[in-house]
Amino acid sequence: MPKPEPAQALAKLEAVPFTQVRIKDRFWAPRQETNRKATVEHSLQMLDKYGNLLVMQLAAAGKREGFKGLLFTDSDLYKTLEGIAYTLATHPDPKLDKRMDEIIALISTAQMEDGYIDTWFQVTRPDQRFKNLRDWHEMYCAGHLFEAAVAHHQATGKTNFLDIATKLAGLLYERYGPDGEVGYCGHPEPELALIRLWKATGDKRWFTLSQRMIEHRGDKIFAAEHKTPVERYDGTYWLDDMPIREHTEIKGHAVRAAYLMSGVADIARETGDAGLIEMLQQLWRNTTQKRIYITGGIGPSAANEGFTVDYDLPNLTAYQETCASIAISLWGHRMTLLLGDAKYMDVVETALYNGLLSGIGLDGKSFFYVNPLASEGSHHRSEWFECACCPPNLARLVASVGSYMYSKSADTLYVHLYNSGQAHVEFGGRDLQIEQQTEYPWDGKVNLTISADSPTAFDLALRIPGWCRDFSLSVNGESVTTAPVRGYVHLQREWSSGDQVVLNLAMPVERIVAHPDVRQDAGCIALQRGPVVYCLEEVDNGPRLANIVVPDDTPLTGKFDPDLFGGVGVITGNALRVEPESWPGGLYQPLATTGYPGTPHTLKAIPYCFWANREPGEMRVWLRHE
Ligand code: FUB
Numbered sequence: 001m002p003k004p005e006p007a008q009a010l011a012k013l014e015a016v017p018f019t020q021v022r023i024k025d026r027f028w029a030p031r032q033e034t035n036r037k038a039t040v041e042h043s044l045q046m047l048d049k050y051g052n053l054l055v056m057q058l059a060a061a062g063k064r065e066g067f068k069g070l071l072f073t074d075s076d077l078y079k080t081l082e083g084i085a086y087t088l089a090t091h092p093d094p095k096l097d098k099r100m101d102e103i104i105a106l107i108s109t110a111q112m113e114d115g116y117i118d119t120w121f122q123v124t125r126p127d128q129r130f131k132n133l134r135d136w137h138e139m140y141c142a143g144h145l146f147e148a149a150v151a152h153h154q155a156t157g158k159t160n161f162l163d164i165a166t167k168l169a170g171l172l173y174e175r176y177g178p179d180g181e182v183g184y185c186g187h188p189e190p191e192l193a194l195i196r197l198w199k200a201t202g203d204k205r206w207f208t209l210s211q212r213m214i215e216h217r218g219d220k221i222f223a224a225e226h227k228t229p230v231e232r233y234d235g236t237y238w239l240d241d242m243p244i245r246e247h248t249e250i251k252g253h254a255v256r257a258a259y260l261m262s263g264v265a266d267i268a269r270e271t272g273d274a275g276l277i278e279m280l281q282q283l284w285r286n287t288t289q290k291r292i293y294i295t296g297g298i299g300p301s302a303a304n305e306g307f308t309v310d311y312d313l314p315n316l317t318a319y320q321e322t323c324a325s326i327a328i329s330l331w332g333h334r335m336t337l338l339l340g341d342a343k344y345m346d347v348v349e350t351a352l353y354n355g356l357l358s359g360i361g362l363d364g365k366s367f368f369y370v371n372p373l374a375s376e377g378s379h380h381r382s383e384w385f386e387c388a389c390c391p392p393n394l395a396r397l398v399a400s401v402g403s404y405m406y407s408k409s410a411d412t413l414y415v416h417l418y419n420s421g422q423a424h425v426e427f428g429g430r431d432l433q434i435e436q437q438t439e440y441p442w443d444g445k446v447n448l449t450i451s452a453d454s455p456t457a458f459d460l461a462l463r464i465p466g467w468c469r470d471f472s473l474s475v476n477g478e479s480v481t482t483a484p485v486r487g488y489v490h491l492q493r494e495w496s497s498g499d500q501v502v503l504n505l506a507m508p509v510e511r512i513v514a515h516p517d518v519r520q521d522a523g524c525i526a527l528q529r530g531p532v533v534y535c536l537e538e539v540d541n542g543p544r545l546a547n548i549v550v551p552d553d554t555p556l557t558g559k560f561d562p563d564l565f566g567g568v569g570v571i572t573g574n575a576l577r578v579e580p581e582s583w584p585g586g587l588y589q590p591l592a593t594t595g596y597p598g599t600p601h602t603l604k605a606i607p608y609c610f611w612a613n614r615e616p617g618e619m620r621v622w623l624r625h626e
């Protein structure tokens with residue numbers, strides 16, 4: 001058991017909202033543009049095709065038949081609306097705004113007098129509300145409604161959606177609040193959503209309800225609900241197996257676990273509860289030291305859509321659900337805000353640039369639910385899914401990615417992520433603007449310029465990413481040598497308009513090897529440059545990628561290819577491969593007769609998150625080396 005980390009003062013950072021951040025780079029900006037122009041419309045069409053809007057109409061009309069879709073179908077609609085709200089905040093669009101209002105009006109009509117809304121129950125089993133909290137996702141759907149409503153309110157200032165949310169939250173509070181029964185959802189999500197609702201409305205009831213759900217988790221209420229003798233009940237999948245402070249390992253369903261920990265981090269940020277914080281740190285250690293993919297994704301197993309045991313990270317069968325990469329980003333961001341340590345943001349950055357973004361095609365209309373780290377050519381994107389949790393989750397994440405970039409405390413402005421663009425920050429009663437110019441993640445040089453109405457003293461904290469082994473820094477041309485503290489270099493001074501900081505993060509191609517206990521990666525390397533993990537695709541390298549061997553002494557070159565995918569980093573180098581044409585014959589041969597390891601091959605690797613955007617074929621992240 002590792003030693004507990006020394007007690008750490010709470011940083012309690014406040015994220016600079018995405019509405020204050022403009023991204024103008026060559027990486028995220030095109031993705032956001034595609035999200036706004038293609039994904040949003042596509043998603044609305046899919047919601048139509050798959051019945052998500054239809055079931056809302058059925059519920060609104062009081063119908064009892066004709067339901068289509070899965071029981072948590074409403075959540076996909078709400079996540080899409082949340083994504084649309086974010087796009088409206090940065091790009092006002094009266095037509096889309098009106099369309100959103102029409103859907104909100106439909107939801108409002110479907111909402112029952114007492115505040116209840118869940119189309120699956122209303123249409124198919126109105127008498128069974130709250131009878132199966134373990135499996136039926138009622139409060140999960142409610143949570144996504146709360147998040148969408150808050151986003152809509154923040155984006156437009158309107159309260160039509162927020163009113164629906166608070167009415168539903170009121171019903172839940174009455175039933176499961178301090179004067180009610182103990183209840184929490186089999187799929188955590190309402191916990192973090194209620195915190196957002198509390199922050200948006202100032203109504204403390206929502207905080208109390210979230211806290212109560214978290215404090216009681218582990219009461220094993222699902223045992224009684226399903227008439228399972230408690231001694232035979234295994235609540236692991238739902239993280240309902242022990243009191244919340246007693247967890248020492250991440251387990252169960254990956255999305256559920258990371259959503260729950262996000263809610264716990266939110267509560268801990270307010271209460272400073274040492275037991276919760278220690279548990280969060282321990283679970284983060286377990287996750288990131290033993291149970292996470294190099295791409296930032298979690299949950300290797302399809303069987304439980306979740307965790308197995310330490311160091312079990314298969315590549316071909318990696319589940320790494322897109323939503324799980326989103327979930328760890330939510331959790332890591334909250335840990336950053338709680339403790340102000342860059343190691344959390346390192347993981348968020350890895351997930352953002354790799355396991356998460358691989359979930360969506362460059363067209364914005366094709367998706368992965370499962371994100372393997374190797375494919376023999378049969379893994380393809382889909383326009384949507386019967387269980388469509390991932391596509392709308394991506395839509396909301398991509399639209400709001402700006403909210404992960406900056407945060408502030410009373411005296412410090414933190415820069416967590418590097419992208420060209422600007423942020424307007426209200427700081428110490430003054431409006432500041434910080435502008436970044438960079439080709440990140442393809443190049444590690446970042447120019448930052450401060451603009452302020454008048455000179456302002458504050459501490460500018462720049463994250464030195466965990467992947468970076470060497471960096472240099474200057475302020476107004478003068479070199480600064482200062483060691484990072486918890487992953488941030490602090491530049492404390494009075495800043496005036498035009499002050500310039502240049503940060504140079506050395507970004508060589510790195511050959512990464514995995515811990516010796518990850519048996520699936522034994523004898524292999526992965527290629528990484530900056531935060532981006534690379535892979536080989538058949539379209540560039542021919543078939544049988546498993547046969548390619550990268551000699552340890554071969555130089556590997558990282559460069560920017562302006563003609564591929566509108567501009568992207570690639571890695572090239574000389575490798576070797578065994579071709580069947582030169583095989584002497586038979587299924588097995590003495591090594592001495594094969595000429596192994598084969599003939600020269602010019603290797604070309606592309607970012608993992610860009611794979612499956614050309615003709616289909618094999619893909620591989622972990623490569624043989626010698
Ligand atoms: O259960 C709702 C969502 O569907 C989960 O978050 C995903 O893992 C998928 O099972």
Ligand code: ZN
Binds near residue numbers: 321322323388390
């Ligand atoms: Zn999903």
